Amino acid sequence: MFSKMNYLKTILISTAAAAAITACTSNDNAQLTVSGLNPAAFDSIIGNKPVKLYTLKNNNGMEACITNYGGRVVSLVVPDKDGKPTDVVLGFDNLKQYTDTLNSPSDYGSSVGRYANRINQGKITISGTEYQLKQNDGKHCLHGGGTTGWMNKVYDAEQIGDSILKLTIVAKDGENGFPGTVTATTTYKVTSDNTLDIVWEATTDKETIINQTNHNYYNLNGDLSQVGTDMVLYVNADNFTPSDDTFMTTGEIVSVEGTPMDFRTPHAVGDSINSEYAQVKNAGGYDHNYCLNTYKDGKGDDTAVCASLYSPKTGIFMEMFTNEPGVQVYSANFQGVGKEASIVRKHGLKYPQHVSVCLESQKYPDSPNKKDWVQPTLKPGEKYYSHAAYKFSIK
Secondary structure (H helix, E strand, C coil): CCCCHHHHHHHHHHHHHHHHHHHHCCCCCCCCCCCCCCCHCCCEEEEEEEEEEEEECCCCCEEECCCCCCCCEEEEEEEEECCCCEEEECCCCCHHHCCCCCCCCCCCEECCCCCCEHHHEEEEEECEEEEEEECCCCEEEEEEHHHHCCHCCCCCCEECCCEEEEEEECCCHHHHHHHCEEEEEEEECCCCCCCCEEEEEEEEEEEEEHHHHHCCEEECCCCCCCCCCEEEEECCCEECEEECCCCCCCCCCCCCCCCCCCCCCCHHHHCCCCCCCHHHHCCCEEEEEEEEEEEEEEEECCCCCCCCCCCCCCCCCEEEECCCCCEEEHHHHCCCCCCHHHHCHHHHCCCCCCCEEEEEECCCCCHHCCCCCCCCCECCCCCCEEEEEEEECCC
16 A cells, blocks of 8 residues: 555646546545545546546445446445444455456456346346347356456446435447346445445336346455354345255245254354255355345335344444345355465455355346246336345444
8 A cells, every 4th residue: 555645646646546536525635535445546447438436425434435347335334333444345455456357356346237146057038039148157147247247347427415326337238148228227325324225227128137236245343354254144034045056046945944044043154154054065155045024925125124244243233125035145155265365355455265245135046037936027118126225333
């Protein structure tokens, strides 16, 4: 990290860097974010579009730093039980690492589209027409095509005051095999009660599918270099959708009762993460879709807690709300494994396996090919709407 004197010199000689910092809501162009990020490290032009780091904040110690490259939350700061500002999400220090999809590929903090999670064999059929999507996860399509999906596209950005950022993307017909030109927005809002509120909306000119999510990796313990398996997880779900050895849903819906998948009573993630139970063992932890009890009769109740995460170390308590039928619980099983172990992230840290927990709102994985499940179809004249909120407090 630059010393403050060198950083000031850099600002004086770089108008581009100054512009990037102006994009962050700061009264001091030389000031780093509360999370310690240098906004100039995100200032660039990609595909003739400007990329910047935007800072959202409230008056209660919450700060969200978001780049319009992939609609990614780069850092998320909330106070711990002692009032200490604590960054609770994984990420990188600079844009270069996010764009280096060969050496440091990641979905950290991204706004995933056009379709979050996996689609079997990358095949879908819409109104009798079969479409072959990009196969980027073995034979499956994952997160809309991964490195060529929305997580690595530049969104148009509009910051509205100190607390709202609206990001817009236009995905062309045929992109990664998906039909229809889609105009989609992701709106991030930091509220006065320390909630990160996210709304996704979209329209299309041709029948298509859409299923967006946010891919924050949460570690509430205050040290992103250490495993997060002591965090206490709650998931308001009686059932989950099991997967095969390629992480593809089988089409079954199975009760969590009597299995390590049961988080209806809050307990530490690590209690069963090394279980011999086939679903946990095959995934190397948790990487499963839960069927939320908050979704009933074709409607999700986004005023009811669908999941929560708690750190006994910092006292930070996060409650999740969504209108979607499912949430993917992922325990960072591939972090710190193989090549991943050597990659340096924010503030020079290397992340170990099981460092964090992702809670991704969604339609069930591969739902276009499981017609009994809630469908992600979007037609011309309709408007896609999805909502997720993550509320932070001290417990």
